[in-house]
Amino acid sequence: MCEPEWPRAGRERMILPQPIACCGSGVSNIEAESLARLDGRHVFMMGDNPALTRMPERPTLLDFFRLRFGGITARHLLASASRALDDGMEDKVVLACLLHDLSNACLIRSDHGYWSAQMIAPYVDEEVAWAVRYHQALRYFADESVGYAYPESYRRFFGEDYVPPDYIRRDAEGARAHRWYMTSRLVTINDLYFFEEGPKVDPQRFEDIIGRHFRQPDQGLGFDGSEVAHMWRTMIWPNNFL
Ligand SMILES: [Fe+2]
Numbered sequence: 001m002c003e004p005e006w007p008r009a010g011r012e013r014m015i016l017p018q019p020i021a022c023c024g025s026g027v028s029n030i031e032a033e034s035l036a037r038l039d040g041r042h043v044f045m046m047g048d049n050p051a052l053t054r055m056p057e058r059p060t061l062l063d064f065f066r067l068r069f070g071g072i073t074a075r076h077l078l079a080s081a082s083r084a085l086d087d088g089m090e091d092k093v094v095l096a097c098l099l100h101d102l103s104n105a106c107l108i109r110s111d112h113g114y115w116s117a118q119m120i121a122p123y124v125d126e127e128v129a130w131a132v133r134y135h136q137a138l139r140y141f142a143d144e145s146v147g148y149a150y151p152e153s154y155r156r157f158f159g160e161d162y163v164p165p166d167y168i169r170r171d172a173e174g175a176r177a178h179r180w181y182m183t184s185r186l187v188t189i190n191d192l193y194f195f196e197e198g199p200k201v202d203p204q205r206f207e208d209i210i211g212r213h214f215r216q217p218d219q220g221l222g223f224d225g226s227e228v229a230h231m232w233r234t235m236i237w238p239n240n241f242l
């Protein structure tokens with residue numbers, strides 16, 4: 001089969017880092033100099049980027065795992081869900097573990113539990129999206145009664161004296177009193193950083209659970225006209241200028 005051409009072949013398609021990546025980070029904002037380079041040979045990146053594997057026309061969740069999610073987050077999600085599956089947890093907990101840090105994999109890290117929950121809400125049971133949303137706040141608060149301690153990794157990430165902000169405390173307190181508390185708490189219990197050790201988990205392992213509990217849109221993620229479709233499209237074309 002002959003591979004279709006990349007968009008606007010022969011021209012240099014310039015990529016600007018996302019504004020949020022430049023804001024306060026020291027990553028230089030090359031907006032002005034890139035605009036100055038625009039001419040017949042230089043345009044901005046739009047559409048498929050040859051540096052990335054082209055996504056199918058109707059991408060599924062597993063396509064995102066295989067073609068877009070990478071590095072530490074992808075391994076972490078697969079390892080967390082595998083552990084939940086090996087421990088005989090319910091499908092909804094396994095699915096929540098598989099998706100809990102979704103936004104970190106290819107979109108945005110800040111407030112990732114909230115972003116990830118929003119991205120999956122149209123496609124999963126409300127309880128799964130709820131568990132993903134609140135794992136973010138619950139991670140900061142130990143619950144010895146179910147064997148969850150404050151993460152050692154957080155001491156290293158943020159320092160011993162880190163105090164989570166009020167909105168996190170408030171959301172954790174609310175979640176603790178909610179009937180779905182344990183679903184979210186089980187996500188945090190499986191939320192371990194086994195980044196380096198262990199065999200690589202094949203995303204295919206979760207095909208059945210995804211098939212049963214993730215309502216894949218026929219048009220593909222990103223193209224179903226849902227209120228979150230643009231978030232999935234941003235992961236398909238993460239370098240688009242607009
Ligand atoms: Fe998380």
Ligand SMILES: [Fe+2]
Nearest residue numbers: 076100101191
């Ligand atoms: Fe996590």
